[in-house]
Amino acid sequence: MGLLCVLVLAMLPSAVSAVASDGSVKAASQQGLFKDDSQDCMRCHWMETMAYRDRETRKIVNLSIDTEAYSHSVHFELACSDCHARGYAHYPHRSSSADEDLQCVSCHEQHQDEGAPNLIGLEHEYEKSVHVTEDVEDFSCFSCHNAHTFKPAGGREPIAEVVERTNGVCLSCHEDLLTPVPKGHEWLPRPQAHWNAVRCLDCHTPVEGRVPERPSHNVLAAAESNQLCVECHTKGSELLSQLYNYRAEQEREQKGFFSRALYNESYIVGMSRNSLLDWISLIVIFLTLLGVAAHGYARYRAYRKREVSQ
Numbered sequence: 001m002g003l004l005c006v007l008v009l010a011m012l013p014s015a016v017s018a019v020a021s022d023g024s025v026k027a028a029s030q031q032g033l034f035k036d037d038s039q040d041c042m043r044c045h046w047m048e049t050m051a052y053r054d055r056e057t058r059k060i061v062n063l064s065i066d067t068e069a070y071s072h073s074v075h076f077e078l079a080c081s082d083c084h085a086r087g088y089a090h091y092p093h094r095s096s097s098a099d100e101d102l103q104c105v106s107c108h109e110q111h112q113d114e115g116a117p118n119l120i121g122l123e124h125e126y127e128k129s130v131h132v133t134e135d136v137e138d139f140s141c142f143s144c145h146n147a148h149t150f151k152p153a154g155g156r157e158p159i160a161e162v163v164e165r166t167n168g169v170c171l172s173c174h175e176d177l178l179t180p181v182p183k184g185h186e187w188l189p190r191p192q193a194h195w196n197a198v199r200c201l202d203c204h205t206p207v208e209g210r211v212p213e214r215p216s217h218n219v220l221a222a223a224e225s226n227q228l229c230v231e232c233h234t235k236g237s238e239l240l241s242q243l244y245n246y247r248a249e250q251e252r253e254q255k256g257f258f259s260r261a262l263y264n265e266s267y268i269v270g271m272s273r274n275s276l277l278d279w280i281s282l283i284v285i286f287l288t289l290l291g292v293a294a295h296g297y298a299r300y301r302a303y304r305k306r307e308v309s310q
Helices: 002-021 026-030 036-045 067-071 104-110 120-127 159-173 191-197 241-255 259-263 275-309
Strands: 051-053 060-062
Touching: 104 120, 159 191, 159 241
Parallel strands: none
Antiparallel strands: 051 060
């Protein structure tokens, strides 16, 4: 059995190379997971079956790294040892190895000169979040963000995908909200339709100080969240400015004025209307009715003229 394990491990580097030869993953061959100091880690962690059962929770803990997803993540250039620096020199790893205290904010501070985004502002927002103030057990950045697959919502990413991905994070813990009448949202009509069109964060974060390019990390408690329909269903809604209005402005700048009506990916009743297009529509309707009336009147006059001539 031991010999078999040795043979399998000996074959794994070639398996990783085979993955790298695929067209979709080939670009990752010079990225973090394929660097020399990551090879020993990926000998095991590339396997989809790499997992264990936690003795306390009895849940399966997945230890597999999806090389394709990692190659498209924001951390794609980082090798394993860039974050997991201690406790992994020997195999099998000690049970305490996974207890390393990884901190997103401090790591980004240390690598500011290398272009790492500054997360201080996000940390200040997060400290006001309900997840902190109500002392949610074992909650951290990694409760919502998987560092191996994380990528910010791109400017060209379809809104439906943005909503599905961000709401998926919330609903992975708040599974009770997937019921027909979700607890705490009894006032909300057609809740599942809202989950598909609007992010939880659009209503559960403060309106003040919003940045169009990213959602706030100050998640509000249920009692403090926005619950007025008119705050979404009104022209120029501040709640949805990050999701729909901002994207509409992008489309307008890139493709012209009428693209907001032609290319906008969704329609929120009362929010995404354009007053000029409304007037144009009314004028078109009026001219159509006028044309029909004129045509009818002309035919009537022609008919009367024929009767007189006879």
